[in-house]
Amino acid sequence: MSFTSPLFYVVLVPAVAVFYWFSGRWRAIYLLALSYAFYALSSRVYLVLLIVASAAVYALGLAIAKSNGERAKQAYLAVGVAAVIAVIVAFKAAGAWRGFLLPLGVSFYSFKLISYLIEVYWDDEAVERDPIVFFLFPAFFPQIISGPIQRPEPFFTQMRAIMARSLNADQIETGFRFILGGLMMKTLVGDRLGAFIETIDQSHTNYSYGVMLTTVACYTLQLYADFSGYTNIALGIGKLFGVEGPPNFNAPFLAVNIQDMWRRWHMSLTLWLTDYLFTPLSMSLRDYGQAGLIGAICLNMIIIGVWHGFTLNYLVFGILHAVFLSVTVLILGELARRKRAAGKAKAPPTPGWRPPGALLRVLGAALTFALMSFSQIFFHSETFSQATSILAQLAGAAPSGSTGWSDMPAYFSVPAWICMGVALYVGAGAPGARGLFGSLNRTAPNWLQYGVCLFLLSVLSTEGSGQFIYGQF
Amino acid sequence: MEKSEIESRLTPIFRDVFNDDALVVTEGMTAAEVPTWDSLSNINMIIAVEKAFGVKFSIKDVRNLKNVGELLDLIKRKAA
Numbered sequence: 001m002s003f004t005s006p007l008f009y010v011v012l013v014p015a016v017a018v019f020y021w022f023s024g025r026w027r028a029i030y031l032l033a034l035s036y037a038f039y040a041l042s043s044r045v046y047l048v049l050l051i052v053a054s055a056a057v058y059a060l061g062l063a064i065a066k067s068n069g070e071r072a073k074q075a076y077l078a079v080g081v082a083a084v085i086a087v088i089v090a091f092k093a094a095g096a097w098r099g100f101l102l103p104l105g106v107s108f109y110s111f112k113l114i115s116y117l118i119e120v121y122w123d124d125e126a127v128e129r130d131p132i133v134f135f136l137f138p139a140f141f142p143q144i145i146s147g148p149i150q151r152p153e154p155f156f157t158q159m160r161a162i163m164a165r166s167l168n169a170d171q172i173e174t175g176f177r178f179i180l181g182g183l184m185m186k187t188l189v190g191d192r193l194g195a196f197i198e199t200i201d202q203s204h205t206n207y208s209y210g211v212m213l214t215t216v217a218c219y220t221l222q223l224y225a226d227f228s229g230y231t232n233i234a235l236g237i238g239k240l241f242g243v244e245g246p247p248n249f250n251a252p253f254l255a256v257n258i259q260d261m262w263r264r265w266h267m268s269l270t271l272w273l274t275d276y277l278f279t280p281l282s283m284s285l286r287d288y289g290q291a292g293l294i295g296a297i298c299l300n301m302i303i304i305g306v307w308h309g310f311t312l313n314y315l316v317f318g319i320l321h322a323v324f325l326s327v328t329v330l331i332l333g334e335l336a337r338r339k340r341a342a343g344k345a346k347a348p349p350t351p352g353w354r355p356p357g358a359l360l361r362v363l364g365a366a367l368t369f370a371l372m373s374f375s376q377i378f379f380h381s382e383t384f385s386q387a388t389s390i391l392a393q394l395a396g397a398a399p400s401g402s403t404g405w406s407d408m409p410a411y412f413s414v415p416a417w418i419c420m421g422v423a424l425y426v427g428a429g430a431p432g433a434r435g436l437f438g439s440l441n442r443t444a445p446n447w448l449q450y451g452v453c454l455f456l457l458s459v460l461s462t463e464g465s466g467q468f469i470y471g472q473f
Numbered sequence: 474m475e476k477s478e479i480e481s482r483l484t485p486i487f488r489d490v491f492n493d494d495a496l497v498v499t500e501g502m503t504a505a506e507v508p509t510w511d512s513l514s515n516i517n518m519i520i521a522v523e524k525a526f527g528v529k530f531s532i533k534d535v536r537n538l539k540n541v542g543e544l545l546d547l548i549k550r551k552a553a
Binding site: 286339 | 489494516530532533535536537
């Protein structure tokens with residue numbers, strides 16, 4: 001069941017109300033039952049897989065913590081991680097080559113399970129002995145569909161606190177605010193951009209070069225609106241039950257280079273890879289100097305690509321980012337070296353005009369957005385030939401059509417521009433919004449603001465809303 | 474090696490790696506306080522420290538570090 005489905009909310013509201021009747025351990029038991037029921041709606045067979053995987057990792061975690069020898073710990077870790085990875089790889093391969101439907105959230109809950117095993121291997125005390133709390137960690141339904149990928153320790157700590165403390169109304173208000181904001185971003189902005197893109201995609205060679213260029217920018221904007229919308233809904237639902245999840249986005253369109261972009265985009269995945277793949281890998285390759293570092297970066301980015309699916313398009317997406325990121329890291333490293341060398345020599349600043357910092361930041365953000373959108377051609381396209389056909393048109397190797405913006409009906413083009421503006425504004429950290437709401441709060445009480453949002457949501461929702469892009473991974 | 478000695482030898486390494494000439498290493502310092510301290514410069518810092526003190530860290534050693542004070546303890550232990 002999707003987080004945009006009306007039926008979901010019809011069930012969610014009483015489900016939250018019932019949660020507040022329970023106290024202590026029953027809260028965790030109830031949440032586990034809710035999570036398994038939610039999963040069973042998608043597939044009962046795969047629910048068994050989730051439970052078996054959780055049970056295996058639970059047992060392996062206990063075994064790692066109990067064994068004294070480093071060898072035994074390593075063996076248990078290797079068995080567990082290899083088994084979980086084998087499951088993901090098998091399903092991703094079956095999905096890409098046989099059109100198999102992936103088990104709900106397998107890419108996300110498997111990463112949670114792997115991080116748990118590694119954490120216990122690194123520190124025995126990270127082990128979770130309470131089976132209810134442990135089984136809830138991968139299954140927790142607000143995060144099951146597409147993350148965010150929470151770490152074991154913050155989740156376990158919060159669940160223990162939830163079982164011990166009294167619940168308050170504040171968390172319900174914050175939760176609903178996140179859900180409301182997420183739904184608006186997803187259904188009012190993301191889905192409209194999605195409908196616009198779909199129309200252009202169907203016959204992109206009929207449209208002018210300018211329209212095509214804007215559409216490619218829309219790939220990034222739509223993905224942001226869709227996935228940040230989903231994330232806020234997921235975080236909001238978690239908050240209703242008192243669980244704070246990790247963020248996925250931090251004003252990504254303010255990123256001044258690709259390295260910065262990946263610190264702000266799908267953060268729960270990139271931080272996961274940083275901790276469990278990039279850092280160990282670059283540590284073991286550290287004797288190879290720059291080449292080792294670049295190797296670690298490239299492998300990391302290619303895995304980010306194919307994690308989305310075993311297709312040529314996602315591979316190309318990963319390789320592009322491996323190149324972008326490696327080049328960025330090398331340039332930034334060289335610039336820092338030069339700056340330090342100049343600083344040490346106490347050289348006077350070279351005379352002449354220097355571009356102001358703000359201008360450089362804007363140019364950097366524009367270039368980063370362009371590179372991201374370029375890679376989105378592969379991420380977004382259904383097939384490799386569709387991607388190359390769009391690319392050919394953008395490169396001028398294939399002719400563009402004659403339909404420009406002015407040839408489109410206003411009811412089609414105007415909403416698209418508005419949605420692009422909103423996605424860009426929010427993705428740039430909504431500058432000035434805090435001040436605006438500060439002055440708005442003096443005249444309009446919260447209930448009125450929520451009311452306006454609900455009104456907008458009800459009158460502006462489009463037909464056919466609902467599918468989340470990240471639901472397929 | 475005394476902790477204060479390690480601390481004073483760390484400062485120039487940190488200034489170099491994190492590209493900040495005003496940086497002074499203290500025991501309570503964490504990555505969050507240094508804007509340029511990210512996953513990449515963290516690896517560079519580890520490599521520079523290993524070279525300077527002639528020690529070798531494992532991923533497990535490095536992973537559990539909470540602040541610079543724990544790094545000092547780790548260097549002291551490894552260099553002993």
